[in-house]
Amino acid sequence: MENLKELMEILSDPIFSSPIRVGILLALTGIKTITFSELQKNLGINKSTLSVNLKILENNGLIEIKTKFFKDRPREVIVITEKGKKLVEKYLEAILKYKEIIEENNNENIK
Amino acid sequence: MNSKIYENFLEANEIARKIYYLKFKKYIGIIYLIVGALVPTTLAVPVILRTPLPSYVSAGIFILGLIPVIFLNTKILELYKIINKLNKIIYKRDIYSIIYNIIMKILIGLIIVCGFLYRIGIGGDLILFWIIELWLSYTFFRFKFKISLEDWLAILSPVGLILQNICPYSVLIFASIWIFSGVVSMVRAYGKP
Numbered sequence: 343m344e345n346l347k348e349l350m351e352i353l354s355d356p357i358f359s360s361p362i363r364v365g366i367l368l369a370l371t372g373i374k375t376i377t378f379s380e381l382q383k384n385l386g387i388n389k390s391t392l393s394v395n396l397k398i399l400e401n402n403g404l405i406e407i408k409t410k411f412f413k414d415r416p417r418e419v420i421v422i423t424e425k426g427k428k429l430v431e432k433y434l435e436a437i438l439k440y441k442e443i444i445e446e447n448n449n450e451n452i453k
Numbered sequence: 454m455n456s457k458i459y460e461n462f463l464e465a466n467e468i469a470r471k472i473y474y475l476k477f478k479k480y481i482g483i484i485y486l487i488v489g490a491l492v493p494t495t496l497a498v499p500v501i502l503r504t505p506l507p508s509y510v511s512a513g514i515f516i517l518g519l520i521p522v523i524f525l526n527t528k529i530l531e532l533y534k535i536i537n538k539l540n541k542i543i544y545k546r547d548i549y550s551i552i553y554n555i556i557m558k559i560l561i562g563l564i565i566v567c568g569f570l571y572r573i574g575i576g577g578d579l580i581l582f583w584i585i586e587l588w589l590s591y592t593f594f595r596f597k598f599k600i601s602l603e604d605w606l607a608i609l610s611p612v613g614l615i616l617q618n619i620c621p622y623s624v625l626i627f628a629s630i631w632i633f634s635g636v637v638s639m640v641r642a643y644g645k646p
Contacts, residue, residue: 353458361461365468372469372535373476384472437462438542444459 346443352436357402357429362387362395364433367404370422371430378407378418396420404429466539473532474598475642480525480532481592482638485607489631491518492624529592536596544597553594560587585611601641603634 358364362385370376382392399405404426408419422430495514499506563583589608593600600608613627 358458358461361464361468364461364465365472368465368469368535368539369472372473372532374531376472381472384475385468434538434542437459441459441542444456 349436349439349443352432353440357398357404358433360395362391363399366395366399366420367422367426367430367433370405370420371427375419375421378420381420399426463543466543469539470536470598473536473596477529477532477596477598478638479642480529481604482635482642484522484525485603485631485635485638487518487522487635489628489633489635491515492628494518496625533595540597556590556594557587560590582611582614585614601637603637606630607634 352358357367365385366381369381378392378396382389385392396405396407400407403423406421406423408421409416410419411417491514495506495511498511498514560583586608589604593604593608607630610627610630613623613625613630616623
């Protein structure tokens with residue numbers, strides 16, 4: 343991480359303003375794919391809220407939504423893209439650095 | 454500094470962890486079922502065929518059964534990579550991780566001791582016992598997931614493996630517990646969140 347400005351630029355990205363979107367990206371980094379219905383069941387949110395958040399991620403090229411057929415029934419499968427994986431890496435690095443800065447500040451205030 | 458950024462991260466972490474946990478229960482549930490079914494299978498095949506199996510055939514069945522277990526473990530390791538990164542951000546090196554490291558070293562030490570005993574002709578079952586214990590302890594404690602009753606039963610049941618010289622049926626108790634843990638884990642993974 344170059345400096346504080348760069349750090350804040352990453353963390354202030356509108357993508358990361360919603361815990362739902364960040365949660366979806368983090369989850370997909372670990373499990374690679376998930377179906378729409380599985381995601382909805384786990385998040386406990388309504389279809390439209392999930393669709394809006396997925397659309398934002400898809401429009402930014404972070405995920406792909408594919409339609410696959412299981413037993414002749416269409417299912418939406420969500421997959422993380424390479425760009426998405428790289429952004430999550432950057433985000434986690436940034437958040438670690440951010441936490442360290444906060445802790446340093448707190449320690450200095452105590453002193 | 455905007456604390457909302459970190460609050461969002463913590464909330465996102467909870468969301469992701471919930472999904473990881475259900476995937477993990479799915480993987481570990483299948484592993485419990487496979488390992489649990491392996492023991493009765495190796496015992497049932499000679500009864501069905503009405504002939505004792507040569508030891509290399511039993512070993513072959515066992516190894517074939519372990520292939521999907523190894524595959525599922527690679528999936529669990531993939532999950533672990535991201536969870537480890539999240540844990541590093543959230544948790545400090547606390548007393549919990551120090552105790553964990555000590556326990557891991559003791560378990561690894563015990564496997565080495567059992568390996569030495571096996572070389573001199575005693576304690577073959579002990580190696581399997583300690584390997585299962587090491588793997589389960591590593592899996593559960595490293596993830597910092599909630600350990601459910603079925604998981605505790607699976608952790609404790611390998612005792613049946615070392616008692617089989619005294620009580621031959623203890624190995625079947627071990628197998629039944631693992632099948633039970635597998636079924637319960639799958640119900641948790643596929644049931645209502």
